[in-house]
Amino acid sequence: MEDSPRFERLWTRTVLVGVIVLSAYLLITEWDGFVRLGAWLWAGLSAAPESLSKIAAYYAGLPFAQLLPSLLIGLAVGIGLTWRVMREARPSLTTLIVGGLIGAFSAQILSATLQHCTYLPEVAAAEMIGGWVITALSAMMFLVPYWAYLKRAPVSQAGYFRQRGLAYAFLTPTLLSLFVFLYYPSVQTILLSLNARRFPIRTEKFVCLGNYVSLAEDAIYQSSFVTTVLITLAIVTLSLAIALGVAVLASQKVRGASIYRTFLIWPFALSPVVTGVIFLALFRDGQAGLINYMLTSGFGAEVSWLRTPDLARWVIIIASVWNILGFNILFYIAGLQGVPPELLEAAAIDGANKPQRFFSITFPLLSPYTFFLLITNVTYSFYGIYGVVDALTSGGPPVGPAGIFGGATNVLIFKLYEDAFTPGAPIGSAAAQAIILFICIAGLTLFQFRFVESRVTYAE
Amino acid sequence: MKLSRFFLAFAALCAVAISPLHAQEPVTISMVHIFGAENDDRGGLIQAVADEFMLANPGIVIELSSPSTDYIELFNGALLAADQGQAPTIIQVEEGLTQLAVDSGFFLPIGDVASEEQLASLDDLLPVVRDYYSIGGTLYSVPFNASNPLMFYNKALFNAAGLDPETPPTTFDEILAACAAIMAAPEPPSACMNFPITAWFPEQWIAMQNALIADNDNGRTARATAVNFDSPEMLRIGEWYKAMDDAGYLTYSGTPNDYQGEGISFLSKTTAITINSTAGVALFQRFSKIQGIDLGIAPLPTPGADAINGVTVGGASLWVTAGGTPEQTQAAVDFIFFLTNTEHDMAWHQGTGYIPTRISSIDALTASGWFDENPGFAIAVAQLQTSAGNVANAGAVMGPSAEVRGILVEALQSIVDGGETPADALAAGKQRADAILADYNAVVGE
Numbered sequence: 001m002e003d004s005p006r007f008e009r010l011w012t013r014t015v016l017v018g019v020i021v022l023s024a025y026l027l028i029t030e031w032d033g034f035v036r037l038g039a040w041l042w043a044g045l046s047a048a049p050e051s052l053s054k055i056a057a058y059y060a061g062l063p064f065a066q067l068l069p070s071l072l073i074g075l076a077v078g079i080g081l082t083w084r085v086m087r088e089a090r091p092s093l094t095t096l097i098v099g100g101l102i103g104a105f106s107a108q109i110l111s112a113t114l115q116h117c118t119y120l121p122e123v124a125a126a127e128m129i130g131g132w133v134i135t136a137l138s139a140m141m142f143l144v145p146y147w148a149y150l151k152r153a154p155v156s157q158a159g160y161f162r163q164r165g166l167a168y169a170f171l172t173p174t175l176l177s178l179f180v181f182l183y184y185p186s187v188q189t190i191l192l193s194l195n196a197r198r199f200p201i202r203t204e205k206f207v208c209l210g211n212y213v214s215l216a217e218d219a220i221y222q223s224s225f226v227t228t229v230l231i232t233l234a235i236v237t238l239s240l241a242i243a244l245g246v247a248v249l250a251s252q253k254v255r256g257a258s259i260y261r262t263f264l265i266w267p268f269a270l271s272p273v274v275t276g277v278i279f280l281a282l283f284r285d286g287q288a289g290l291i292n293y294m295l296t297s298g299f300g301a302e303v304s305w306l307r308t309p310d311l312a313r314w315v316i317i318i319a320s321v322w323n324i325l326g327f328n329i330l331f332y333i334a335g336l337q338g339v340p341p342e343l344l345e346a347a348a349i350d351g352a353n354k355p356q357r358f359f360s361i362t363f364p365l366l367s368p369y370t371f372f373l374l375i376t377n378v379t380y381s382f383y384g385i386y387g388v389v390d391a392l393t394s395g396g397p398p399v400g401p402a403g404i405f406g407g408a409t410n411v412l413i414f415k416l417y418e419d420a421f422t423p424g425a426p427i428g429s430a431a432a433q434a435i436i437l438f439i440c441i442a443g444l445t446l447f448q449f450r451f452v453e454s455r456v457t458y459a460e
Numbered sequence: 461m462k463l464s465r466f467f468l469a470f471a472a473l474c475a476v477a478i479s480p481l482h483a484q485e486p487v488t489i490s491m492v493h494i495f496g497a498e499n500d501d502r503g504g505l506i507q508a509v510a511d512e513f514m515l516a517n518p519g520i521v522i523e524l525s526s527p528s529t530d531y532i533e534l535f536n537g538a539l540l541a542a543d544q545g546q547a548p549t550i551i552q553v554e555e556g557l558t559q560l561a562v563d564s565g566f567f568l569p570i571g572d573v574a575s576e577e578q579l580a581s582l583d584d585l586l587p588v589v590r591d592y593y594s595i596g597g598t599l600y601s602v603p604f605n606a607s608n609p610l611m612f613y614n615k616a617l618f619n620a621a622g623l624d625p626e627t628p629p630t631t632f633d634e635i636l637a638a639c640a641a642i643m644a645a646p647e648p649p650s651a652c653m654n655f656p657i658t659a660w661f662p663e664q665w666i667a668m669q670n671a672l673i674a675d676n677d678n679g680r681t682a683r684a685t686a687v688n689f690d691s692p693e694m695l696r697i698g699e700w701y702k703a704m705d706d707a708g709y710l711t712y713s714g715t716p717n718d719y720q721g722e723g724i725s726f727l728s729k730t731t732a733i734t735i736n737s738t739a740g741v742a743l744f745q746r747f748s749k750i751q752g753i754d755l756g757i758a759p760l761p762t763p764g765a766d767a768i769n770g771v772t773v774g775g776a777s778l779w780v781t782a783g784g785t786p787e788q789t790q791a792a793v794d795f796i797f798f799l800t801n802t803e804h805d806m807a808w809h810q811g812t813g814y815i816p817t818r819i820s821s822i823d824a825l826t827a828s829g830w831f832d833e834n835p836g837f838a839i840a841v842a843q844l845q846t847s848a849g850n851v852a853n854a855g856a857v858m859g860p861s862a863e864v865r866g867i868l869v870e871a872l873q874s875i876v877d878g879g880e881t882p883a884d885a886l887a888a889g890k891q892r893a894d895a896i897l898a899d900y901n902a903v904v905g906e
Contacts, residue, residue: 196902198859198860198903198904200535200539200543200560201564201565201903202543202564202565203903203905205902205903284714284715284721285713285714302650304877305714306714306715307714307877393714394715394717396870397874397877398877399878400878400888401871401874401878401885401887401889402867402874402885402889402891403871403873403874404888404891404892421532421536422532423535423560424860424861424862425863
């Protein structure tokens, strides 16, 4: 009965009707929003001719000496990398020249965004080199799709969608929301990072890469960077090690194991801010904190947890580890259940003791989980601990007189948030920090995929 | 065909039904404030006044809301909404955001849009309150909820130390002496004194010494370009923090600006003296009863007997945003003056503990014997009344004041936690703050 075409047709229609009803409901209740979104998109589209003429006017007024380096770099990157990528296919001269042209064109995207300011004669060395890198990266933006096109599989081998129109119709909602909530804000952030602006005042001044250069020279930002790296290392190491240990214990066959597991996962259900508030209640000074209250009643001494730079860092680390531990335990428990018992049994028969079995069989088999958790934990340590820091230390205690060397727990994401949303704070610099933070995370993730994943064994 | 005709008829009917409403469409204005927390009666007090106003002015609808209980979030949110053309008509703005609000260009100065009669009624304001919200001679907003710091102390611990609980210390030196006695008592508290590490108290102590926080008359004749953190007056304050900390008399929760945490520490009897806002008087009194503390309330201590210039005013004021129709602006101004008139000023004080801002309401409250029953409030009001209305206790206004205040906090933290000398810490703080002011002024310009 269930497999009958009639049932299938009924089922499909029910789903279709459900989708239509839901969409209609969304459309009606959020009508104003859709109207505004439509108006906004339309305004953007209808401004396109004007923008094009602006761009034309910009290039008409641009000194050739300022334009030339970006064209040359784009051309060189286009020809050089196309040759390198397509080496084995022995690319024709035309392929290389098209690559060069695409590179030169694509290099203009970010160069024009920067108003070619890094190619001004009087620019500082750091900004000039930064400009080269950005131009080269910009050249890649159209080169990568070009290479993918050159390397595409023949039509006979590739899967394809019969009805192209339908495929794009299905893609539209995703593309639209990606555009509205991801691409557009990203472009805005890049533009903002090239301006000096004080939130929430609208006046802004174009400063080229000035925000990036002053961040690189800022002692407070440097210390924030080092602090973030140290705290990340500690959080990731501790949270993975402890989670693995706890997961092994929680996987033992004991009565009520599922209850223990639920309790172990529970801290992850709390947001970082709540975690911070809980740990604040524990570590506060002046006997308002539980731990100091116990220390004073028991030993007559109290420790200034949040007022000593190193201790404050450890409190942040412990709170964050506690917060994310449940997430790691969840994955490790799942992973441990996937370890085939016959392998362990065979090893036991061969005379391997428990630690040997764990390190030679279980741990390597868990490596896909460890790899996944490594990436998510690094991301959490970079982005997720804002709430913990905000509730516990607000980035303090200051290091050096009046904090000229930064704050002991002033991690990058906290500094970024403060600079973006404190009234009167430099939001242009905050945008630059957001870009740097993004590059860090993207770079770390790429690095992990390249060098760590090669050691990962995925099960069949 | 039939259907469309039916639709036309229906539409016409609707239009007819709606049109009389259109003919006398009310003027709708909105106001945002921070008193929206659950169990916060203060929002209800404002609502009651709004209801009264709407009853008297049937053509006006006031929509009150509280999108955030945090001044900074409220300000940011309202200004971002203004960017989208959806600004609330009236915004409650914290005192520290004054210059930024002026520079943002989102607001109409009250002095430009209020009637002669309304402005004349402001002569009734306490001078120190009125001065805070005037910049370059223009009154930008109408003060609403005013507060200042007070000293709270535990009388039992004073008795135990052989001190007279009815004559609490009034200067830095007297506090050091009192603390020496308190910590020498047989069962001393874990520290003599605690208070939030914040910029607000040092700002008071600078004003009391008739000194300035920033140049250009505290940023009031032109934008501030430099702070005076290295002045002898500020150094005197820094030295006192250091003396208190070195002797083990001072403690704090480890989190700056933790008014609540410091209040808890004091109310759990771990310290003998604390400083907090007048806005906390009612809470201190209520929890002292529960905790069995004989609570003493005294004016904010001064740096010395010579520091007699008085305190500055804290709290928030009401601002009218630009971009409304003339009718909306008019209604907003009228409502602000209605909300802050003598009658409502008195009710607001009695309901919330914020200081009354009008001389006439203080006089009426005094006559009714209110201050005799509530000595804590009497102290706060008396403290503000003694303030000479001059540029020092008008307080400093700076665009990036949140950042500059943060740096002062870090300078003080590095004195009490980092072991830096006050001179080094305050000089380094000045260096950081001046760089920020220079950068702000370069961007915001004229």
